[in-house]
Amino acid sequence: MDQVQRIVGVIPARLASTRLPRKMLREIAGQPLLGWVVQAAQRCQALDELIVATDASEIADYCRSLGCRVEMTSTELASGTDRVCAVAQRVAGDVFLNIQGDEPLLRSEQLETLIGLFARPEVQVGTLMTHCAAQDVGNSNAVKVVCARDGRALYFSRAAVPFDRDKSGTVAYWKHLGFYGFRRAVLEQFPSLPPSKLEAAERLEQLRFLDAGIPIYVAETEHDSIGVDTEADLAAVAAILNARY
Numbered sequence: 613m614d615q616v617q618r619i620v621g622v623i624p625a626r627l628a629s630t631r632l633p634r635k636m637l638r639e640i641a642g643q644p645l646l647g648w649v650v651q652a653a654q655r656c657q658a659l660d661e662l663i664v665a666t667d668a669s670e671i672a673d674y675c676r677s678l679g680c681r682v683e684m685t686s687t688e689l690a691s692g693t694d695r696v697c698a699v700a701q702r703v704a705g706d707v708f709l710n711i712q713g714d715e716p717l718l719r720s721e722q723l724e725t726l727i728g729l730f731a732r733p734e735v736q737v738g739t740l741m742t743h744c745a746a747q748d749v750g751n752s753n754a755v756k757v758v759c760a761r762d763g764r765a766l767y768f769s770r771a772a773v774p775f776d777r778d779k780s781g782t783v784a785y786w787k788h789l790g791f792y793g794f795r796r797a798v799l800e801q802f803p804s805l806p807p808s809k810l811e812a813a814e815r816l817e818q819l820r821f822l823d824a825g826i827p828i829y830v831a832e833t834e835h836d837s838i839g840v841d842t843e844a845d846l847a848a849v850a851a852i853l854n855a856r857y
Contacts, residue, residue: 619727620705621659623649624685624692625675625713627668631841636671636713640846641853646671648716648853650678656720658727663703664713665695691817693792693802700799708799710792716849717837718791725833726793729763737821737828738793739765742836744785753841755816757788757830765828768816788830789837792818798826 625646629635636646646664653662664675665685672682685698696710707730709723722740729738741757748754752770759765767773768788776783794802798821808823810816821828838849 617706617730618660618704619658619707619709619730620699620703621653621656621662621709621711621723622696622699623653623662623664623711623713624695625664625666625668625671626687626695627666627671628687629714632843632846635840635846637674638846640716640840640850641857644674645716645840645846646674646713647678649711649713649718650675650680652718652720653711653723654678654680656723656727658724659709661703661705663699665699693799693817696794697799697802700796706796708794708796710794712790712839714840715790715837716840717835717852719835722789722791722833722835722837725831726791729829729831730793730795732829734827735829736795736798737826739818739828739830740789740791740833741786741830742789742833744787745836748787749785755788755790757786759786759830763829763831765818765822765830767822768814768818770814770816786830786832787836788818789833790839801826 625636637644663681663683665683666672667685667687675682683699685695689695696708700708729735749772756773757765757768758773805820805824808820811819840846
């Protein structure tokens with residue numbers, strides 16, 4: 613990097629989830645789900661600061677017990693990115709990571725890979741991808757990403773893209789992992805960007821950036837992840853964590 617950058621990790625964590633009530637504090641493999649995320653992020657030595665952004669005092673108390681800084685945010689904020697924006701208004705930093713609080717399989721190595729993208733001055737927004745398992749190619753909950761040779765994302769979709777028209781079997785599919793990094797200037801633009809038709813159709817917030825002409829660069833990680841949205845997700849992740857630890 614041509615200059616020292618201050619990297620701030622933000623974990624958006626709200627208690628009022630709809631599909632899986634109170635999921636951030638649901639026990640998984642011996643501790644609350646959110647605890648796995650906080651502790652993995654705390655192991656990332658490339659972070660200068662780690663903050664949990666929440667609107668729930670119960671989550672705030674738990675995270676403080678883990679030695680993690682907490683910033684209280686409004687219940688009116690629509691997304692995790694909005695919570696990261698709110699934190700960036702109060703906290704000094706050059707690059708802010710959105711570390712989703714419902715990703716208990718997070719590894720510190722994934723965050724280090726994401727941060728590494730910002731050694732390139734042209735990168736304003738970064739995210740991660742990994743090889744897509746065969747069972748996830750047709751799974752609409754596993755978002756696919758198509759990239760240019762320089763790592764710029766061309767498109768994100770819940771569909772199996774690219775389409776293998778000739779059924780060659782040689783097409784590589786990449787699964788998008790929902791961890792993001794933003795330089796401060798582009799993060800500050802986010803609340804003023806109009807929601808796009810593509811975003812609404814796919815229900816993918818990152819398409820708002822592409823629709824606005826803001827490139828997203830993608831780094832490869834060998835480590836897959838599972839976002840927890842259902843009881844089935846919770847059980848699958850618990851089995852992995854119990855086997856791992």
